[in-house]
Every structure is written in structure tokens, then in C-alpha cells.
Amino acid sequence: xxxxxxxxxxxxxxxxxxxxxxxxxxxxxxxxxxxxxxxxxxxxxxxxxxxxxxxxxxxxxxxxxxxxxxxxxxxxxxxxxxxxxxxxxxxxxxxxxxxxxxxxxxxxxxxxxxxxxxxxxxxxxxxxxxxxxxxxxxxxxxxxxxxxxxxxxxxxxxxxxxxxxxxxxxxxxxxxxxxxxxxxxxxxxxxxxxxxxxxxxxxxxxxxxxxxxxxxxxxxxxxxxxxxxxxxxxxxxxxxxxxxxxxxxxxxxxxxxxxxxxxxxxxxxxxxxxxxxxxxxxxxxxxxxxxxxxxxxxx
Numbered sequence: 001x002x003x004x005x006x007x008x009x010x011x012x013x014x015x016x017x018x019x020x021x022x023x024x025x026x027x028x029x030x031x032x033x034x035x036x037x038x039x040x041x042x043x044x045x046x047x048x049x050x051x052x053x054x055x056x057x058x059x060x061x062x063x064x065x066x067x068x069x070x071x072x073x074x075x076x077x078x079x080x081x082x083x084x085x086x087x088x089x090x091x092x093x094x095x096x097x098x099x100x101x102x103x104x105x106x107x108x109x110x111x112x113x114x115x116x117x118x119x120x121x122x123x124x125x126x127x128x129x130x131x132x133x134x135x136x137x138x139x140x141x142x143x144x145x146x147x148x149x150x151x152x153x154x155x156x157x158x159x160x161x162x163x164x165x166x167x168x169x170x171x172x173x174x175x176x177x178x179x180x181x182x183x184x185x186x187x188x189x190x191x192x193x194x195x196x197x198x199x200x201x202x203x204x205x206x207x208x209x210x211x212x213x214x215x216x217x218x219x220x221x222x223x224x225x226x227x228x229x230x231x232x233x234x235x236x237x238x239x240x241x242x243x244x245x246x247x248x249x250x251x252x253x254x255x256x257x258x259x260x261x262x263x264x265x266x267x268x269x270x271x272x273x274x275x276x277x278x279x280x281x282x283x284x285x286x287x288x289x290x291x292x293x294x295x296x297x298x299x
Contacts, residue, residue: 006064010055010104011287013072013114016040016087016141019051020281023058023066024288028124031062033284044090052103068108069100070290072117072283074142076160079111084163110294112153114138115162117286118246118276119146119153124289126282127244127274135240135271137231139255140247141187142179145231147238167230185227187249193219207252221258228262235267246276 009028013020015038022033036054038047059066075085079097086092097109112120115138122128122136134148145162147154154161165182174180183189190203197216199205209216235243243263249255260273276282 007067008064009291010069013283020284028288040088068291068294070287071111072114072287108294110290114283115144115146116153118282120289121282121286131242135243138247139249143186185223224258232266240271242272246282
């Protein structure tokens with residue numbers, strides 16, 4: 001294949017409400033990026049098509065040619081299927097890798113779960129450089145984890161390692177497959193709790209109120225404790241050197257203080273616990289790392 005004079009890497013982080021699209025240079029450095037609304041209510045295909053059309057426009061703006069793509073998506077993501085991603089109608093029916101290849105004329109495409117993509121960014125550019133093992137905890141619209149060992153992200157047998165949203169949150173066995181922890185602690189769950197407490201319906205309002213003693217703090221504490229119990233088990237199994245927190249909810253200082261206090265109290269060996277420095281861009285930057293790894297090795 002003829003080498004492009006200005007090779008560009010494409011990264012896309014698909015989400016239930018927003019899509020982050022970025023174009024980077026051959027070393028994975030982000031050159032330009034943009035966020036678009038997903039418009040999940042209109043289905044999966046329109047979201048995918050709009051994102052790929054915009055990706056081509058962004059690459060043209062940099063004066064380069066796309067040579068590889070990394071795509072991050074919710075759910076358990078394979079080349080030919082996606083499982084456990086119900087928030088956008090039709091998303092589980094997409095074949096993401098094939099769609100990107102066909103739409104953009106690329107041969108080098110890699111797809112992965114969005115939090116695993118965030119872990120790739122932390123391993124290459126962020127808080128997991130030189131750390132082994134590591135644990136990335138995503139606290140945003142949903143809740144999930146990614147495990148890194150030996151500088152690699154561990155996908156698990158089914159590609160479902162870190163799907164802690166399905167952790168059990170009480171002593172009753174569930175009747176069906178439901179994300180029980182996510183229904184207790186996630187951005188969406190905290191939005192619902194704020195609404196029930198007569199607030200504006202946003203997790204940020206709840207967390208602000210929880211900075212002071214009162215019902216909001218007690219309710220948030222109970223939800224954080226449920227998350228902490230799950231993470232204690234993760235830490236006892238993995239014994240991580242460092243935990244990196246990513247996502248909009250993780251960015252709240254009250255939530256972080258509650259969670260860190262509980263983990264430090266419960267664990268015999270305390271991991272270093274830090275907030276990602278990438279704000280909302282961890283999965284996007286990780287998708288560029290994935291694009292690099294999708295390129296064939298030079299002969």
C-alpha cells in the first residue's frame with residue numbers, strides 16, 4: 001500500500017448522548033476533534049453515518065488522509081457484533097468495523113468497548129504508564145471497569161471483563177439479566193434520585209447538595225457505599241497498583257472523597273486512586289491508540 005504523505009488516524013467515541021470524533025497524526029496526537037449529539041431516539045444508523053461523514057470532513061481539514069481508525073462503543077464490542085448496548089435503538093445490530101471500512105475505504109480498523117479504549121489512553125499517555133496492574137473505573141452515564149495487566153487491557157473470555165454494571169446489589173438473586181449496580185449508582189441513577197428528592201433532575205445538583213449534611217448526602221452515601229462494595233471485591237481480586245477514575249460523575253469531588261474514604265478503610269493494601277487528566281476525552285484518545293495498533297507492522 002502506498003504511504004500517504006500526511007497519514008491521519010481516526011478516533012470515534014460513540015455514546016448514548018454524544019459522539020466524540022477526533023483526527024490525529026501518525027503518533028496518535030490529537031489534531032482536531034468535535035462532538036455531535038447522538039440523537040439516539042432516531043436510531044443507530046443515522047448516528048453512525050453522521051459521525052463517519054464528519055470524520056472525513058475533519059481529516060480533510062488537517063490536510064491529511066485517513067489510514068486507520070479506532071472505534072470505541074458502549075457494550076461488549078466485537079468486529080461483527082455488539083452485545084449489552086441497549087441505549088441506542090439498533091446499535092446491537094451494527095457491524096461497526098465493516099461499516100467504517102465500507103464508508104471510509106479503510107482496511108485498518110479496530111473496535112473496542114469505550115472504557116477499554118480509555119484504559120489504552122491511560123496506558124500510553126496517562127496515569128497507567130509504568131503501572132501494573134491497573135484498574136480504570138468509569139463513572140459517567142453508566143458504570144464500568146477496565147483491567148490492565150502487563151501493559152495490556154484484559155478483555156476476558158467473552159470480551160466482557162469489567163462489566164460491573166451487572167454486579168448484584170442486594171441479597172436476592174435477580175430474576176433476569178439486568179444491570180443492577182448501574183441502576184443504583186450511575187449518572188442516570190443519580191439523575192433519577194435528584195428528581196425524586198425534588199431537585200432539577202441532574203446528578204450535579206444532587207452532588208452539590210450532598211456537600212452539606214442532610215438527606216441528599218445520606219442518599220448519595222448509600223449509593224456510593226454500594227459502588228464501594230463492588231470495587232473492594234475487584235481490588236481484592238486484582239490487587240491494583242493504581243485506580244484511575246474517569247467520567248463525569250467521577251469528576252465530582254464529593255463522590256470521589258466518599259469513594260476513596262470507603263476503599264482506603266476497607267482494603268488491606270491501598271491502591272493509589274487518581275482522577276484521569278483527560279476530562280471527557282479518555283476514550284477518544286484511546287481510540288487513536290487503537291487506530292495505531294490497527295496499522296500493519298512495517299516490513
